[in-house]
Each structure stands twice: as structure tokens, then as C-alpha cells.
Amino acid sequence: MQTAVNPASHGLAPSSLTTLDERLREYVDNGVLPGWQLLVSRHGQVVHRRSHGLDNRDDMIFRIYSMTKPITSVAAMILHEEGRFDLADPLERHLPAFHDMRIFTGGDADAPETESARGSIQVRHLLQHTSGLSYGAFLDHPLDGMYRARGLGSPQPAGRDLAELTDAWAGLPLLFEPGTRWNYSVSTDVLGRLIEVVSGQDLDAFLAERVFAPLGMTDTTFTPTTAQRARLARLYTPDETGYLVEQTGETVLESSGFLCGGGGLLSTMADYHRFTQMLLRGGDTLDGVRLLDRRTVSLMTANHLPGGVDLAQAAVTIPEPGRYDGLGFGLGFSTDLDPIARGVTCAPGQYGWSGAAGTTFLIDPRHHLTAIFLTQLLPSPHTAAIRTLLSHLLHAGLED
Template structure:
């Protein structure tokens, strides 16, 4: 998959794209990223496809981590369209372990104070990350201490399958009343278990049959074959003295990078609908084109257009942005003007973050620095793939990509 049309014919200035490449190359030259692949398309045509410091093959496999979440969300909405559940269904109707949930109100991890939730977790809350579930890894809060004490203290807790983990998560109190706040957590993993129960298939089988095969995403998987593993990138990590190290064992003091050379499934033992997929530039580009096409690609329709519109509208309580709804803010200004839908973040008013992108642009990122965006107004998509964990530069890269429609674009 190479550039098939020249950028000016699709309204993108070559000088602006060259500037973008130059800015992204600086991250590699300064030792902050190991390398990257970038693909920009407009009106369904690839207009810019570059790599720097990394294999440029379209079939190179990357760990996309949380860019798995939009894929799992799309899969769930396929079942919703078929009438298999309503978004307002109490989760306990399908997963009884979530009956009679309680809210953490005080105390500490050893002696928590809780009270009954006033309402149930509803399926829409999983898609919105407003369920009250946490990750056990990111918050300085007694509830996350409780997750860690039970072996649930990372996005990929080891040793249990998805059904067992779902029951374990249900046995802990919630961070807040369902639907009232936003918190990044295991909601999409629980959504993956819901897909299994409702469909009667394992999550990987459902995704393959209903998403990957119809879209021609032939390399996206939880379980790479030996041939695919040969195309799997290394994960890099910040070195103690600066720069990057190639292997996790060379970076033992770097938090959260142990055993990252394994896939999430190999490391954890469960089908992680929130962060376990491997994918390629070619495959994820097709996923973005399906979204840009209102749920259809090359004559195959996964979602109705109105379903995609629903998923990419702001669903935060009261219509606020993440800066007001989130329990914690990663950094000042990061969540200003940013909403959240059913599996995607959405730019509501980019001026609040000083980002010159179109309102309604949506997407998400992964822990190893991968990110993507879909701009329905300008009919533009961008996918950026790299592999460094942790990756503090994702937001800055996403901002650079978001500026594309305002750097010489003609409608």
C-alpha cells in the first residue's frame, strides 16, 4: 500500500506534509521514539505514506494496545444493531456478577467504606468508560490499591481467563455511581466478555468472523502465527540514562514494561478486548476507512451510518468535556474540549486545547504510542504507529496529526 494519488489533487499541500514528517523525525533523532510509520488518506485515497527509523512494510505487526478498544466497541455495536441487547440494559441482565454493585465512599484499601449503588451499570456505561470500573494501575486511590492487592493491578492482570477476570472485577466496589463520571479502566474488557455471552462465541472468534474477515483485516489478531511473529516489532522503553533500549530486560527499572516482548494474551492469559490486539498499518487503515464510510467499506457494511454517528457523538454526562467528567486529568489542558462517545474520544471544541482541527474529529491511542484519527468533515484519516512503552509523546503526535486539515488543506 503506497501513495496512490498526489497530495495536491486531494487538497493537501506537500510542504505541510513535509513539515509534519520533519517534526515527527525529530522524535526519533532526539531518542524519544524508535521509529514510526504514518499513513494519511483523504476521500478514501492514500495521499501520504511514510516511515522513519522503522521497517516500512505494510504487514509489520504492532502491538496496538488500547487502539483495540474501538475495535471491540464496533463489535459490540454490531450486536446492538441486531437487537441482541439495548444500550440501556442493566449489565447484570447479561453478566449476573454485576448485580448489587457498591460504591467506594471512604476508608482505605484494607477497610473500605461502601454503599449500595443507586442504579446499575448499563451497557452504554462500558462503551463510555462511565461504569465506575478502574484499572488498578493509574490512580492514587484506595480502590486501585484493592485491585492491586487482588492481582488486578495492571491493564493485563495475569493468570485468569476473561470470564474469571470479569467476575473478579465485579467483586470490587465502583469508583463512582455508574454514569456520573469518566474513568479509564477495564470497561472495554468487560464489554468483550459481554460480546462472548451474547454471541455465544469467544471474543477472538467473533472479531474474526464479524469484523476482521469482512474488512479484509487479515493480520489483526490476539494470537500471531509463527510467520506473523517474525513480522512483530520489538517494544522499546526509555533508558535509565536517556534514549531508548530495545528489550524489556535491558530496562528493568522502567515501570510497566516487564515482558512486553510477549503479546498481551501470552503474558496475561485472557482475550483482552481493551488492549490485546496486534495489527498492521494496512489493516488498521481499512478499519478507519470503514468508520469514515459510515460503517461500510468496499461494499461490505458492518454498521449503519446512524450507528457510527451515535458512537461518535459526545456521551459524557451533561454533555460536558473530559476535563469536567474525568476523575483524574493526565496533564493540564489535555482533556479540555474533548468529549467521549461509544469507544472514541471526540473533539468538541478544539480551541480549548489550542488544536487547529475540525470539531467532530475522533479517534484513540495506544499505550505504546500508536494513535489514529478520523475527520468526517474533511473526509480524512491518519494512522501513526510506533512502539515505545511508556510513551509520553502520544498527545503531542496526535496534535500534529490533528492540524493536517489546517495546514494547506483545500475542501
């Protein structure tokens, strides 16, 4: 990765970055986070790299969990650009198990009441999280109880591959009529299976060939080598007193047995930086290879929630505490619609997403600004606050 340049020469006040470092260090010094890495870029140049409690090395490998979702979404849109499917295609056209879906209307997990869905899940609903699928983890709802009772909650138990899990998810009722609400779900995992069926390749092979190789993401994988495992950051979980306890070194694939397009990838700061720069450049890689059309990136980062509303109005549940007024959702990313409504300092059109272990990133196309924050705490209740802090102090430091 390139050496950091003077932030002032790229219109970002060093004082704001110093304040940001101080606020983030407090999370570690107070025993709330085990350590972190931070990278900020402006106009395609790295202007700030810091770490606290971790080595400041580009090749440390992190479990990025749901920051996998934007990568899987980009992979799907590569196939969409090739005409392999239309966003409005009924999902059953490609995955027949999703025909004649039913909607949960009442009862309990043991005796659910359902009715036939009026319409089909469309491919775009997977990208938008408006499919009506669930996760089996975040809702106090009978449907999530049905997921858990069948071993389909998150994380999923070992023994079933992606094809088997997708068919199992299709056998459960939906939470709502497709396209009418938003619910965080296994939609991106189903999208990964769609990629396999449409491309004729396993998900890991497709990502390696069509995303990671063109971008030079040499350390992003579901299956780390022995050498990569030696660089894997330690994962922590708070105990009942808040003390951070180190967890086992298993990856999602090792613990679940399937290629999890919604949360199974490992990556590094250097690799994810290359991914964010491709998006900021409108689909062009740093080496001049076009991965996506600029109009496709614009489509992905626009708000696709039904009726143009925000997540505060459309979401059944959101797994991460925080304010969601003025925050929309596109095809694999959240997108800021109204910073005033959110009370967050940023430009409209800023987008990004986060991961379960506290990782997060943001991309501000208007100011040619990106930021990536990596840590390893599962679960991490502080991600929304850290994301807001990043946005506030970085935009407060903009000098042009």
C-alpha cells in the first residue's frame, strides 16, 4: 500500500485526524475494544494510517463478517452487467426452490399460520434486503424461532453446503410480502448461491477470478492458508462483566461448512482499501481495469427502499443500535439520504456498511473521501457510534 501523504495537502486538517485518533484510543484504553486499525484516503491518496492495540501492518487479516456483503453484491452486479439475469427476474427462475412462497401471518414457531405471497421474490430484493427472508438471530418473532429450530439461524451449524442451506431457507415462510419492507437477512447468502448457479462456478472461485484478481486483493478469502492464519487477528467477546475474552481461531467457513456470501470472508486493510477505491473511482480498479460500469455503481449506492423511505420507516429490525432516520439502503450498501435528519455530519450520498466484529467503512463520493476501521470484537455494540465519529471528525476536517 502507498505511504501516507500529508493530509493538509489533500484538504484534510491534521487536527481533526489527531482528535479522531484520541477518541478512538479511548475505546481501547477503557477496555471496550481490543485494538483497531484505521485508514483514511482522499482523492485516491492514503492521508492517514493509525493503529492502537494492534500492529500497524497492512497484512494483518481480519474477519470482516458482513463487510462481505458489498463484495458479494458487486460480484452479482458483474453478472447483471453481462446480461446473465435481470434485477426484476423472479428468483424462482434461477433458484426453483423459491416458487410459491408463503407469508407468515400468525401462530407460533410450532404452528405457524401462512398465506400465499402475492408476488415473487425478485433478484433485486436479495440485494436490497427486502426479500422477506430473515436471519434467525435478531427478531423476537416466531419466524426467527422457526429458523433456529431447523438449525438455520446465524451462525449456521456445520454439515450443509450453500446449495442445501438455500433450499432449506426457501422452505420457510417469509416475514412479509417481497419488496414491501426491509429486514436484515440471509438474502446475501442466497445471492451467493444465485452467483454460483448463473456463473457455473463455486462462489469462492468466482470471487477469486472476477473480483479479487482484478483488484489485487491477494489476502481476501474464505479459506486462509497456514501462512495467512499466522496473520489472523485475535477475536474477542465481552464476558458478563465486560472483560474481553479471546475466542477460538475458527473462520466462518470452518465453523459453518458453507461459503457464506453474507459474512464469511477474511480480508486485510490493504485489500479492502483497494475495494473501496474501485467503488470511489466508479468501477475502475487502481490498475485501470474496469470492474463495473460507473452507472452500475451509481445504481447500487442509490436508495432502493420501497417508496423512497428511510430505514427508520422500512426496517422490521436492524441488528445494530443507532439512529436510522435519513439512512437509506441500496444494492448492498447503506446510503445517507438526509444528514440533518440523522444528526450526522456527512454529505448526502455517503455510503458503506459494517461487520459484526466492529469493522466498518464509508465512502463519500462528493468529497472523494474513504475511511476503513478494523477491529475484532464480537458482538460489537459500538460500531454505529464509531461510524458516526468517523464521519463527523473527517468532515469537520475538510478544508475545501
